[in-house]
Amino acid sequence: MSPLALGLVICxxxxxVLATGTPVAFALGIVAFGFIALFDGxxxxxxxxxxxxxxxxxxxxxxxxxxxxxxAAVASSRAGSDLYEALARWLHRLPGSLAxxxxxxxxxxxxxxxxxxxxxxxxxxxxxxEMRRRGYNTGLATGAIAAGGTLGILIPPSITMIxxxxxxxxxxxxxxxxxxxxxxxxxxLFSAWALFVSWRQGPLADAxxxxxxxxxxxxxxxVLPFVVVIVGVVWALYGGVATPSEAAGxxxxxxxxxxxxxxxxxxxxxxxxxxxxxxxxxxxILMIIATSILFGYMLASLYVTQALAEWIAVLEVNxxxxxxxxxxxxxxAGCFLPPAAIILMTTxxxxxxxxxxxxxxxxxxxxxxVNMELGLITPPVxxxxxxxxxIAPDVPLTxxxxxxxxxxLLMVLGMVLLCLFPxxxxxxxxxxxxxxxx
Amino acid sequence: MERYAAAVSWLSRLSGYVAxxxxxxAVLVVCQMLFVRYALGQSAIWQNEFVTFxxxxxxxxxxxxxxxLRGHVNVELVPLWLGPxxxxxxxxxxxxxxxxxxxLVFITSIEWWWxxxxxxxETSSVWRARLWIPYLSLPVGSLLLSLQYVxxxxxxxxxxxxxxxxxxxxxxx
Amino acid sequence: xxxxxxxxAATTLKASHQFPGGKGDVRDEMVQxxxxxxxxxxxxxxxxxxxxxxxxxxxxxxxxxxxxxxDITSFPLDYASGRxxxxxxxxxxxxxxxxxxxxxxxxxxxxAEIKKEIEEAGVVVLADxxxxxGFGSKDKCILEPDDVQGLKARSAGATFAEMWAGxxxxxxxxxxxxxxSALQTGVAEATDTSSGSFVSFRLYEQLKCLTAxxxxxxxxxxxxxxxxxxxxxRLDEKQREALMEAAKKAEDYFAEESRKLxxxxxxxxxxxxxxxxxxxPEQAEMWREVARRTSYKSFAEQVPNxxxxxxxxxxxx
Ligand code: NA
Ligand code: NA
Numbered sequence: 001m002s003p004l005a006l007g008l009v010i011c012x013x014x015x016x017v018l019a020t021g022t023p024v025a026f027a028l029g030i031v032a033f034g035f036i037a038l039f040d041g042x043x044x045x046x047x048x049x050x051x052x053x054x055x056x057x058x059x060x061x062x063x064x065x066x067x068x069x070x071x072a073a074v075a076s077s078r079a080g081s082d083l084y085e086a087l088a089r090w091l092h093r094l095p096g097s098l099a100x101x102x103x104x105x106x107x108x109x110x111x112x113x114x115x116x117x118x119x120x121x122x123x124x125x126x127x128x129x130e131m132r133r134r135g136y137n138t139g140l141a142t143g144a145i146a147a148g149g150t151l152g153i154l155i156p157p158s159i160t161m162i163x164x165x166x167x168x169x170x171x172x173x174x175x176x177x178x179x180x181x182x183x184x185x186x187x188x189l190f191s192a193w194a195l196f197v198s199w200r201q202g203p204l205a206d207a208x209x210x211x212x213x214x215x216x217x218x219x220x221x222x223v224l225p226f227v228v229v230i231v232g233v234v235w236a237l238y239g240g241v242a243t244p245s246e247a248a249g250x251x252x253x254x255x256x257x258x259x260x261x262x263x264x265x266x267x268x269x270x271x272x273x274x275x276x277x278x279x280x281x282x283x284x285i286l287m288i289i290a291t292s293i294l295f296g297y298m299l300a301s302l303y304v305t306q307a308l309a310e311w312i313a314v315l316e317v318n319x320x321x322x323x324x325x326x327x328x329x330x331x332x333a334g335c336f337l338p339p340a341a342i343i344l345m346t347t348x349x350x351x352x353x354x355x356x357x358x359x360x361x362x363x364x365x366x367x368x369x370v371n372m373e374l375g376l377i378t379p380p381v382x383x384x385x386x387x388x389x390x391i392a393p394d395v396p397l398t399x400x401x402x403x404x405x406x407x408x409l410l411m412v413l414g415m416v417l418l419c420l421f422p423x424x425x426x427x428x429x430x431x432x433x434x435x436x437x438x
Numbered sequence: 439m440e441r442y443a444a445a446v447s448w449l450s451r452l453s454g455y456v457a458x459x460x461x462x463x464a465v466l467v468v469c470q471m472l473f474v475r476y477a478l479g480q481s482a483i484w485q486n487e488f489v490t491f492x493x494x495x496x497x498x499x500x501x502x503x504x505x506x507l508r509g510h511v512n513v514e515l516v517p518l519w520l521g522p523x524x525x526x527x528x529x530x531x532x533x534x535x536x537x538x539x540x541x542l543v544f545i546t547s548i549e550w551w552w553x554x555x556x557x558x559x560e561t562s563s564v565w566r567a568r569l570w571i572p573y574l575s576l577p578v579g580s581l582l583l584s585l586q587y588v589x590x591x592x593x594x595x596x597x598x599x600x601x602x603x604x605x606x607x608x609x610x611x
Numbered sequence: 612x613x614x615x616x617x618x619x620a621a622t623t624l625k626a627s628h629q630f631p632g633g634k635g636d637v638r639d640e641m642v643q644x645x646x647x648x649x650x651x652x653x654x655x656x657x658x659x660x661x662x663x664x665x666x667x668x669x670x671x672x673x674x675x676x677x678x679x680x681x682d683i684t685s686f687p688l689d690y691a692s693g694r695x696x697x698x699x700x701x702x703x704x705x706x707x708x709x710x711x712x713x714x715x716x717x718x719x720x721x722x723a724e725i726k727k728e729i730e731e732a733g734v735v736v737l738a739d740x741x742x743x744x745g746f747g748s749k750d751k752c753i754l755e756p757d758d759v760q761g762l763k764a765r766s767a768g769a770t771f772a773e774m775w776a777g778x779x780x781x782x783x784x785x786x787x788x789x790x791x792s793a794l795q796t797g798v799a800e801a802t803d804t805s806s807g808s809f810v811s812f813r814l815y816e817q818l819k820c821l822t823a824x825x826x827x828x829x830x831x832x833x834x835x836x837x838x839x840x841x842x843x844x845r846l847d848e849k850q851r852e853a854l855m856e857a858a859k860k861a862e863d864y865f866a867e868e869s870r871k872l873x874x875x876x877x878x879x880x881x882x883x884x885x886x887x888x889x890x891x892p893e894q895a896e897m898w899r900e901v902a903r904r905t906s907y908k909s910f911a912e913q914v915p916n917x918x919x920x921x922x923x924x925x926x927x928x
Pocket of ligand 1: 155
């Protein structure tokens with residue numbers, strides 16, 4: 001059998017096993033195991049343990065549980081609602097001020113955590129009930145949080161980018177910087193849409209609520225701890241204290257201190273959920289990493305990866321058509337799988353194709369991340385949708401989806417803008433870190 | 439069998455506590471390393487490897503507990519379409535596939551761990567960490583995963599728990 | 612059917628290394644050359660090269676070769692020093708002075724001892740290769756041990772780290788792909804690595820001064836092309852001959868090119884405006900003094916015939 005035909009068989013088998021509902025990590029593992037046993041025999045199989053362990057034995061991965069912990073710590077406290085409250089007081093004069101405040105709070109919170117569901121949960125817990133109480137359209141209220149929450153993986157730190165950086169061997173510090181401007185751009189686009197919808201709807205009940213300057217100033221100290229954490233991490237990162245992987249440790253520590261000192265979370269009963277959620281999300285990701293490395297080893301060993309790259313190189317399609325197909329494929333994958341699983345499974349195969357077509361791997365990492373953001377709010381598997389379902393169980397999924405649709409289109413617009421003006425992603429890292437290493 | 443399931447979930451939970459402890463320890467050690475390096479200007483030799491191994495061990499030791507919490511993400515497209523009977527059959531199949539994988543990992547990891555222990559394998563760094571210690575997490579974790587899966591297969595087969603858990607998508611985050 | 616039979620009879624070997632593939636890297640070229648020569652010999656032997664650690668991770672290659680995942684690897688032998696402590700001597704400061712010295716060392720009793728241990732582990736050496744390297748600093752040039760006092764340094768190997776620490780530097784342990792940004796942000800202020808890595812990681816953009824290998828280098832690393840004995844024994848007489856002949860050619864090619872790596876290093880760094888210096892024999896000897904009480908000493912403690920090995924290496928003229 002030719003490597004390409006073999007690749008097709010492997011692909012089919014993998015889809016079948018995934019379709020049974022077996023956890024992604026174990027599904028990838030059993031398929032890899034099966035094909036290794038079939039083609040390499042017992043010797044290949046006996047190397048499984050070493051491959052699984054070595055796959056995780058990488059200091060760069062250390063940042064994943066730590067950035068997850070940052071989010072879990074802050075999301076477990078009242079910190080999210082404080083952030084949101086402060087912004088609401090300052091923005092109350094705008095039409096749709098609450099929606100804008102929520103999106104802004106999501107963007108700020110995103111700078112504290114590497115995961116989107118954490119952002120969504122932390123801000124949405126307070127934001128959604130508040131917006132609905134003040135007469136906001138339910139679709140806009142839930143859509144703004146679902147979409148705003150996805151900024152968690154675009155605005156640094158980002159677990160998605162760490163995984164991509166590891167898989168593509170590109171600089172994680174550079175990827176983080178590349179996410180800043182696109183993140184601000186999407187925040188701006190989302191806010192503009194919220195303003196537009198609210199303006200068209202006419203004045204709402206919340207227009208009556210006036211905050212005095214005193215009330216507004218009183219909300220400021222609540223934002224201070226966030227600023228301290230963000231400044232602390234940025235100082236560690238760029239002040240010669242820590243590498244990007246190590247800075248995550250500083251962030252996790254600062255967030256634990258923040259919730260302990262400011263929000264008085266120190267009883268075991270309150271602390272355990274933080275550690276449990278950290279464990280749950282990071283183990284889920286890390287187990288998929290381990291078995292996807294086994295899977296990748298199987299593909300490379302059977303020469304499937306190389307044959308596929310060679311095949312595509314010969315095709316000679318237009319590079320933008322190629323990029324379109326890749327994004328479509330990612331979008332479909334995004335409907336069914338969380339970002340971590342997609343990146344780990346596809347990057348080793350996709351990256352050689354993308355770079356040989358002349359695209360910048362850092363820029364592509366940003367495109368990929370925006371694409372993964374979309375997947376977080378598409379059914380049937382959209383992590384942010386479940387979070388919102390948990391916060392507002394009475395809102396039907398179709399309402400959330402209808403409310404999210406304009407934001408999804410804005411993300412697609414964002415991707416088009418990134419294609420037209422790649423500088424949106426590459427300017428900041430190039431300016432601060434010098435031209436890219438190629 | 440009730441007793442077995444209770445005992446296994448107790449073990450998985452214990453293993454989960456250990457794993458969470460390892461993650462917290464890793465955070466503390468990273469901060470300690472930065473302090474030693476930046477504030478004291480001294481060498482930091484062992485921390486890097488210690489943290490890496492802690493988190494690998496946390497992953498394998500935490501996996502059984504995450505299985506108990508149904509936190510390993512899966513694709514639930516087909517199960518969503520199926521009726522209760524077919525859903526149960528598919529749920530059993532999915533759990534059996536998971537079980538087979540975990541048992542295979544356990545079998546291969548035993549020999550691998552033994553080689554590292556008997557051969558006195560160390561890392562090639564200054565610290566010379568003895569590899570059998572972190573390696574132990576893989577056989578232990580995969581054994582617990584297998585035991586946990588046996589309990590799950592039994593619980594689904596006897597209708598004690600619904601297949602694929604209650605939450606859509608299996609994991610909340 | 613006959614053609615099919617012939618294709619079936621062909622043996623395919625997997626060769627793995629960690630260096631970029633198809634981009635003119637000398638170490639990649641060395642392995643590719645063996646693959647090409649063997650194919651040209653037409654003995655029913657095919658070698659598939661997996662560059663850039665695309666099959667197994669760099670440090671796992673030794674284990675993967677013993678387990679049969681790969682057959683051939685171009686491998687920094689020091690990576691396996693956690694399993695065979697004696698291999699630590701192949702990335703030991705001050706044992707090899709320059710490329711001519713390295714070639715003489717290959718035939719010495721010291722290397723005979725190392726190769727004996729390699730063979731006992733079930734591995735065949737196809738081709739010898741020594742890579743030179745140097746020191747780089749963000750601050751003043753590193754020539755004498757005193758120059759590194761208080762410097763935050765990242766080292767490529769354990770034996771060098773011990774020497775740096777002995778000279779008063781503080782050692783930081785970070786992965787190689789983070790060295791560039793660590794130097795940039797000041798997490799690290801100095802580093803040692805091979806000539807090839809200095810260039811491929813573009814460290815000239817961050818460093819102020821480079822201590823190039825020159826004639827009195829301290830930094831040399833043994834990075835042979837290895838093959839698992841089990842795979843080797845499976846080949847027939849003609850295949851073995853063709854393989855060894857190809858390996859000999861690759862070895863000669865590499866000996867020639869590795870010198871060019873150093874020349875390229877100096878040229879690239881000078882072009883980037885980095886100050887380039889080399890050590891005098893006296894300065895190298897000062898470092899060897901530091902090594903005697905640090906890396907040599909702990910090597911002698913860890914390895915049963917450690918002191919002997921070091922003395923044997925130091926005796927080579
Ligand atoms: Na973020
Ligand atoms: Na989705």
